[in-house]
Amino acid sequence: MNIVETNGLSHRYWSEFSFGTWRNEAVHDLTLAVPEGSLFALLGANGAGKTTTIKMLLNLLRPSRGTALVMGVDSRRLGERQLAQIGYVSENQKLPLWMTVRQLLDYCRPFYPTWDRDLEKKLLRQFELPEDRKLRHLSRGMLMKAALLSVLPYRPKLLVLDEPFSGLDPLVRHDFVRGVLEVSTTGDWSVLISSHDIDDVERLVDHVGIMEEGCLKLSEPAEALLGRFRQVELTGASFDATLKPAGALEWESAGNLTRFIATDYAGEASERAWQARWPEATLRVSPLTLREIFITLARAGRNVEKGAVA
Amino acid sequence: MNLTWHIVKKDFRRLQLPLFLWTVLLGAQAVLCMRLFSARAGNAEWIEQQSGIITALAGVGWLFTFVLTAAFVLEDPLTGTQMFWATRPISGRRLLGAKTLGVLVALVVWPVVVALPSWIYFGLGARDLVAAAERIVLVQVAIVIVGGTLAAVAGQGSRFLFWMLALLVGIPLAMGVVTIHAPAGISPDAKSTRLFLTVVVLLGSTLTVTWLQFTSRRIGRSLAVLAGGLGLTVILCLVWRWNWVALWPHSHEQAPGTEPIELSVLSGAFQAEGGGDSRLVLNLQARNVPDDFSLVPGGRVEADFRWADGTTLSLSSTLRVHSLWAGYAKLLRASAPNPDKETEAKLRQSVADLDERAMRRTGKPAPSGVGQTSLEAIFTVDPQWTERFHAAVPACTLRMRVLTSHPKVAAELPLQEGADRIGSGARMRIVRYGDEYRPKPGQRGQKNLYVMVSRPTTNAFVDFRVTDRVHGTESWVYSGSGPGSLLTVGFLPVRFDWQFVAIPYPRAWRTDKWVDMPAWLQDYTLAFVIFSPDGGFDRELKIDRLPIGP
Numbered sequence: 001m002n003i004v005e006t007n008g009l010s011h012r013y014w015s016e017f018s019f020g021t022w023r024n025e026a027v028h029d030l031t032l033a034v035p036e037g038s039l040f041a042l043l044g045a046n047g048a049g050k051t052t053t054i055k056m057l058l059n060l061l062r063p064s065r066g067t068a069l070v071m072g073v074d075s076r077r078l079g080e081r082q083l084a085q086i087g088y089v090s091e092n093q094k095l096p097l098w099m100t101v102r103q104l105l106d107y108c109r110p111f112y113p114t115w116d117r118d119l120e121k122k123l124l125r126q127f128e129l130p131e132d133r134k135l136r137h138l139s140r141g142m143l144m145k146a147a148l149l150s151v152l153p154y155r156p157k158l159l160v161l162d163e164p165f166s167g168l169d170p171l172v173r174h175d176f177v178r179g180v181l182e183v184s185t186t187g188d189w190s191v192l193i194s195s196h197d198i199d200d201v202e203r204l205v206d207h208v209g210i211m212e213e214g215c216l217k218l219s220e221p222a223e224a225l226l227g228r229f230r231q232v233e234l235t236g237a238s239f240d241a242t243l244k245p246a247g248a249l250e251w252e253s254a255g256n257l258t259r260f261i262a263t264d265y266a267g268e269a270s271e272r273a274w275q276a277r278w279p280e281a282t283l284r285v286s287p288l289t290l291r292e293i294f295i296t297l298a299r300a301g302r303n304v305e306k307g308a309v310a
Numbered sequence: 311m312n313l314t315w316h317i318v319k320k321d322f323r324r325l326q327l328p329l330f331l332w333t334v335l336l337g338a339q340a341v342l343c344m345r346l347f348s349a350r351a352g353n354a355e356w357i358e359q360q361s362g363i364i365t366a367l368a369g370v371g372w373l374f375t376f377v378l379t380a381a382f383v384l385e386d387p388l389t390g391t392q393m394f395w396a397t398r399p400i401s402g403r404r405l406l407g408a409k410t411l412g413v414l415v416a417l418v419v420w421p422v423v424v425a426l427p428s429w430i431y432f433g434l435g436a437r438d439l440v441a442a443a444e445r446i447v448l449v450q451v452a453i454v455i456v457g458g459t460l461a462a463v464a465g466q467g468s469r470f471l472f473w474m475l476a477l478l479v480g481i482p483l484a485m486g487v488v489t490i491h492a493p494a495g496i497s498p499d500a501k502s503t504r505l506f507l508t509v510v511v512l513l514g515s516t517l518t519v520t521w522l523q524f525t526s527r528r529i530g531r532s533l534a535v536l537a538g539g540l541g542l543t544v545i546l547c548l549v550w551r552w553n554w555v556a557l558w559p560h561s562h563e564q565a566p567g568t569e570p571i572e573l574s575v576l577s578g579a580f581q582a583e584g585g586g587d588s589r590l591v592l593n594l595q596a597r598n599v600p601d602d603f604s605l606v607p608g609g610r611v612e613a614d615f616r617w618a619d620g621t622t623l624s625l626s627s628t629l630r631v632h633s634l635w636a637g638y639a640k641l642l643r644a645s646a647p648n649p650d651k652e653t654e655a656k657l658r659q660s661v662a663d664l665d666e667r668a669m670r671r672t673g674k675p676a677p678s679g680v681g682q683t684s685l686e687a688i689f690t691v692d693p694q695w696t697e698r699f700h701a702a703v704p705a706c707t708l709r710m711r712v713l714t715s716h717p718k719v720a721a722e723l724p725l726q727e728g729a730d731r732i733g734s735g736a737r738m739r740i741v742r743y744g745d746e747y748r749p750k751p752g753q754r755g756q757k758n759l760y761v762m763v764s765r766p767t768t769n770a771f772v773d774f775r776v777t778d779r780v781h782g783t784e785s786w787v788y789s790g791s792g793p794g795s796l797l798t799v800g801f802l803p804v805r806f807d808w809q810f811v812a813i814p815y816p817r818a819w820r821t822d823k824w825v826d827m828p829a830w831l832q833d834y835t836l837a838f839v840i841f842s843p844d845g846g847f848d849r850e851l852k853i854d855r856l857p858i859g860p
Contacts, residue, residue: 060391084399094392098324110316111399
C-alpha cells in the first residue's frame with residue numbers, strides 16, 4: 001500500500017516567450033510511489049522539481065497532466081478529512097507571522113481531532129520555543145521548529161517536509177530531526193522529505209528518490225541503493241577503459257591507479273568478477289555515502305532510466 | 311460551525327486595530343450627527359462645516375469597508391502556492407463561510423448596531439429602523455461584494471491596491487465610453503431594464519468569481535469569468551434599447567379613496583434636447599384629489615401615439631408632480647375654533663379674485679386650488695418621429711400608474727427656541743427663533759426661525775405648517791425639501807434638514823386694511839409634515855387628438 005502515488009505527473013508553467021516557447025515543464029511525467037510507513041527522501045539539486053511535486057501532492061498547484069493519489073485520494077480533491085492527517089512544513093510556506101507561538105498552536109489545535117496536548121507540551125519544551133513571542137520575531141530556525149511543532153502533535157499519517165533544513169544551523173537541525181524521530185517511534189506514519197542537503201536525511205530515511213530537471217532518476221529503498229553503489233580502486237597497472245564493466249561510472253585512470261564507481265555491486269560475486277577481469281590488479285572496494293551517490297549520479301548526467309539503474 | 315467561527319475569531323484578533331478604528335469612525339458619525347442636531351446655536355457656515363465632516367467620514371467609512379473586506383479575505387489569500395490555510399483541514403467552502411460571516415458581522419451588522427442608539431435618538435420608529443437597517447445593509451453588502459471579489463482574485467495587498475486603482479480609473483472610463491456610445495433616446499423604462507440587467511450580470515459574475523476562487527482557486531478561470539461579466543456589462547450598456555419593465559410583475563393595487571380622481575391632458579409641447587432628440591412634455595391635471603391624499607412623484611406613464619395611417623410609437627416616462635400639497639390642503643389648513651368673520655370673508659374674497667384673474671390670463675383656475683394637482687410626463691423622441699408629430703397630430707393612449715401618499719404631521723411644537731419633538735419617525739427642533747424682519751416701514755413684518763429636522767430618507771418629501779389654533783386666521787405652507795431648505799446632511803438612512811422659515815406676522819382685516827398681529831404668534835405652532843409613497847392607482851386616458859402646441 002502506497003501513501004503517495006503519482007502517475008505521469010507533469011506541471012508546466014508560463015514562462016517568458018523565447019523563440020516560440022511559451023511554457024516550461026517543471027515536472028515531467030513523474031511516476032512515483034511512497035510506501036506507507038516509509039521515510040522517503042526526495043533528493044535533487046535546486047530546481048530539480050521537488051517543491052513543485054510536493055505542491056501538486058498537496059493541491060497547492062494543479063498538475064498539467066497525470067494524477068497524484070495521496071492517501072488514496074486524488075490530490076485535487078483533498079478534503080478536510082485527508083488534510084487532518086497530513087502535516088506539511090516548508091521553507092516556502094507563509095506562516096501567520098502576527099501570531100505568537102501559543103496563538104499558532106491554539107489556532108491549529110481545534111482543526112485536528114487527534115491533537116495530543118501532552119505531546120504538544122513535550123515538544124514545546126524540547127524545542128525551547130518562547131510561547132509568547134510572535135512568529136515574526138523568531139529566528140529562521142525557531143520558525144521552522146514552530147512550524148514543525150504545529151504539525152507533530154496530531155501525529156499525521158503523512159508528514160511532508162519540503163527543504164526543512166535549508167539555512168538552519170546544526171543544532172536546530174538536530175532538534176528538528178529529533179522532533180521528527182520522536183513522533184515516528186510512536187505510530188505508523190510516513191514521511192516524505194525533500195532536500196538538496198543529503199547529509200541530514202541520510203540517517204533518517206529508508207527510501208530514496210532522486211530528481212533531476214523535473215524527471216525522477218531513481219527511486220528505491222535506501223539500503224538497496226547504498227548496497228549497490230561501491231567505489232572500486234584498481235592498483236598495480238594501467239587498465240584500458242574498454243574493459244570497464246557495464247554500469248560503471250566515473251571511470252578514471254592515472255598512472256597505475258584506476259578508479260570507478262560500480263552501480264550494481266552484488267557483494268563477493270562482484271568482487272570475484274572484477275578480480276577475474278583484472279587479475280594483475282589489487283582491488284579495493286569501499287561503500288559510498290548517499291551524498292556521494294547523489295553527486296555521482298548528478299555528474300554522470302546520463303539519462304538513466306530507473307529500471308536500468310535498478 | 312465551531313471551526314468556521316474559530317476562523318472568524320482569528321480574523322477578528324488579527325484585524326483588531328482596524329476594527330477598533332472602524333468602530334470609532336462609525337461612532338464619530340453618530341455622535342457628530344447628534345451634536346449637529348442638538349447644537350444650541352448654529353449658523354449655516356458651521357452646519358455646512360459639520361456636514362462636510364460627516365459626509366467625509368461617511369466616504370472614509372465606505373473606503374474602510376472596501377479595504378477591510380479585502381483585509382479579511384487577504385488574511386487567508388486565495389492565490390499563490392504558499393498559503394498556510396490550504397495545507398490545513400480548512401476547505402474552501404468553510405473558509406468562504408468564515409469570511410462571509412466575519413465580514414457580515416463586522417461590516418454589515420456592526421454599523422447597524424453602532425448607529426442604532428442615534429436612530430432612536432432621532433426618533434425613528436420600528437418600521438423606519440428596519441428601513442434604515444436595510445439601507446445600510448444594502449450599501450455595505452454592495453461594497454463588500456466588490457471588495458471581496460477583488461481581493462479574492464488579487465491574492466495579496468499590493469495587487470489588490472493595483473486592482474483598486476485600475477477600478478478607479480476603469481469605471482469612469484467605461485462609463486464615459488458607455489455615455490458616448492450608448493443608444494440615445496431610449497425610454498426611462500428601457501434604461502431601467504438595462505440597469506437591472508447590468509446589475510444582475512455584475513452581481514452574478516462577481517459572486518461566481520468569489521465562489522470559484524474559494525472552492526477551486528483557479529485564477530485563470532476566475533479572471534476569465536470576471537472579464538466576461540465586465541465585457542457583457544459594457545456590451546449591454548452599449549446595445550440595450552428594449553423595455554422589459556412591462557414583463558416585470560407589477561403591483562396594481564388601487565389605493566382606496568382614489569376612485570374619484572380625474573386625470574386629463576392640458577397641453578403638450580416639444581422642447582429641443584441635446585443629440586438631435588426632442589422632449590415631448592405633456593402637462594396633466596389631476597382633479598378631485600381627496601383631502602387626505604397627495605400625489606407624489608415617481609409614478610410611470612406609458613404612451614401609445616397612433617397616426618391615421620396606423621403607425622404607432624410607444625414611449626414611457628416617469629410621472630412628475632408639481633404641487634405636492636394640493637391634495638392635502640385640508641390637513642395643512644388650520645381649523646378655526648374662534649374664527650374672525652371679517653378676516654375670513656376678506657380671505658374668501660381674495661381667493662375668488664385670484665381665481666378670476668387666473669382664468670382671465672390662462673383659461674384655468676389658480677393652480678393651488680384644493681383637490682387639484684399638476685403633473686408632467688416628459689418623453690424623449692427621435693428626430694424622425696418629431697417630424698411625424700409636427701406633420702400630423704396623433705391620437706394617444708396613456709396608461710398611468712400614479713403614486714399616492716397619506717401625509718402625516720410628524721411633530722407640532724410651539725414657536726419657542728429649543729422646542730423639540732419626536733413623532734412619526736422624525737424629530738424637529740427649533741434652533742433659533744425671534745429675529746424680526748420688515749422689508750420697509752409699514753410693510754408686513756416677519757419673524758425668522760431656524761429649524762433642524764431629522765427624518766428617515768424613506769420619507770421622501772417634507773413640508774412645514776404654521777397654525778394659529780386660537781385665532782384661525784391664516785396658515786402657511788413651506789416646502790421643506792425645496793429651495794427653502796438651506797442644507798441637507800446625508801448620514802446614510804437619516805437626513806437632516808436645516809431649514810430657515812420666515813413667518814410673516816399674522817394679519818387681520820380691520821375695516822379697510824390688513825393689520826399686523828405679532829402678539830398672536832405666541833399661539834402659533836409649527837408642524838412638520840412628512841409623507842412617503844404608500845399606494846397608487848392606475849388610469850388610462852384615450853385622447854383622439856393630442857393637444858400639442860408649437
